[in-house]
Amino acid sequence: MKPNRKKKTNAIQRAVVKVGSNVLTARAGLNIDAIASICSQICRLLDQGIQVILVSSGAMASGMKKMGFSTRPEAIPKRQAISAIGQAGLIREWEKAFSRFNRKVAQILLTSDDLTSRKRYLNARNTMNTLLEWQVVPIINENDTIMVEEIKLGDNDNLAAMIALLLDADIFINLTDIDGLYDKDPRVCPDARLIPRVATYSKRIEAYAGDIPGALGTGGMLSKIKAARKVTASGIPMVIAQGYRPDILIRLAAGEPHGTFFVPREHKLNRKKCWIGYTVNPQGTLRVDDGAAAALLNNGKSLLPSGIVEVRGQFPVGAVVAVVTDGSQVIGNGLVNYNADEIRNIMGLKTSQIKTRLGQKTYDEVIHRDNLVITGEPEAA
Numbered sequence: 001m002k003p004n005r006k007k008k009t010n011a012i013q014r015a016v017v018k019v020g021s022n023v024l025t026a027r028a029g030l031n032i033d034a035i036a037s038i039c040s041q042i043c044r045l046l047d048q049g050i051q052v053i054l055v056s057s058g059a060m061a062s063g064m065k066k067m068g069f070s071t072r073p074e075a076i077p078k079r080q081a082i083s084a085i086g087q088a089g090l091i092r093e094w095e096k097a098f099s100r101f102n103r104k105v106a107q108i109l110l111t112s113d114d115l116t117s118r119k120r121y122l123n124a125r126n127t128m129n130t131l132l133e134w135q136v137v138p139i140i141n142e143n144d145t146i147m148v149e150e151i152k153l154g155d156n157d158n159l160a161a162m163i164a165l166l167l168d169a170d171i172f173i174n175l176t177d178i179d180g181l182y183d184k185d186p187r188v189c190p191d192a193r194l195i196p197r198v199a200t201y202s203k204r205i206e207a208y209a210g211d212i213p214g215a216l217g218t219g220g221m222l223s224k225i226k227a228a229r230k231v232t233a234s235g236i237p238m239v240i241a242q243g244y245r246p247d248i249l250i251r252l253a254a255g256e257p258h259g260t261f262f263v264p265r266e267h268k269l270n271r272k273k274c275w276i277g278y279t280v281n282p283q284g285t286l287r288v289d290d291g292a293a294a295a296l297l298n299n300g301k302s303l304l305p306s307g308i309v310e311v312r313g314q315f316p317v318g319a320v321v322a323v324v325t326d327g328s329q330v331i332g333n334g335l336v337n338y339n340a341d342e343i344r345n346i347m348g349l350k351t352s353q354i355k356t357r358l359g360q361k362t363y364d365e366v367i368h369r370d371n372l373v374i375t376g377e378p379e380a381a
Ligand SMILES: Nc1ncnc2c1ncn2[C@@H]1O[C@H](COP(=O)(O)OP(=O)(O)O)[C@@H](O)[C@H]1O
Pocket: 019, 020, 021, 022, 023, 057, 175, 176, 177, 178, 180, 181, 182, 183, 184, 185, 186, 187, 208, 209, 210, 211, 212, 213, 214, 215, 216, 217, 218, 219, 220, 221, 222
């Protein structure tokens, strides 16, 4: 049976809802009507027993309006200052809106470091689960104030996808200013057509989407598509829909067809594999020969030292690294049983030779298949 929206949405217990800057801002600052409408819908979902985690953009847009900037400043410290100014107003408006329904909110600001460190990742999950147990709505945004390239998540589409994996959500609803993915950028091509359903992720789907955002957004449609790839590969469906549409969240939760529905793979990945495959920034790279690539890709095998031809970077035991083919095509991510220098030392060897070379052998595999997630680059369609 083909997975469909009704089947995939009728058992929703936990939803991640992301609202983009374009929905949340108006000429005079934050769009209070949009906030009120989304808030009242979320409260109705909560009344139905559905837990909701809100990822809210809008800090920068709100701060720009407050400070009288008509465009985003180039300088990073200025952007960070503007976000800090805007975030205060943003959370205040959400808190005001939810308090009308006697609901409490909590502010959570994250960077990619917080999700890459397994310890912080688990702490974040425990805190958010506690908030959900207490029926408090977590409102999450990237911590723009301290962002530097290395710890930047990049956009809230990516952050929301990671949160959906972190909290094992049943659906990720991405609300923006357009009613879904079109086959071309509708701003430039008036004949663009809406795609109601994406069954399989491919390069063609990526090519539909532009990476130029609206005046206030970040990442454009492309970052939403990349987020869809992450969540659907982990077994979670995603919908892109228009945030202004009346009762959109209620309708989607009821399984009505709106926007673009991204069909998830049939079985959910376990949380640890979600973290290895789609949350962590790999700390190094292992390049493998064709035989090893085929064993990993086609036969679900572990990675042995004999198939490794190059080790890039320095990393400790337990790090997550990328595994690539001889031609540098991404195969996936895996958690290593040896550090970078040890792998350099044993690469190309048979497992029976590891002990002689290193003086001890803790594992046969450099990456055990239970700690390997095949993410592979999407096929050109
Ligand atoms: N193929 C496409 N289909 C739909 N929208 C697209 C496409 N390519 C580019 N876009 C643009 O992406 C914009 C949404 O991205 P963005 O501005 O980052 O939104 P948000 O602030 O909601 O995250 C839309 O306003 C739309 O003009």
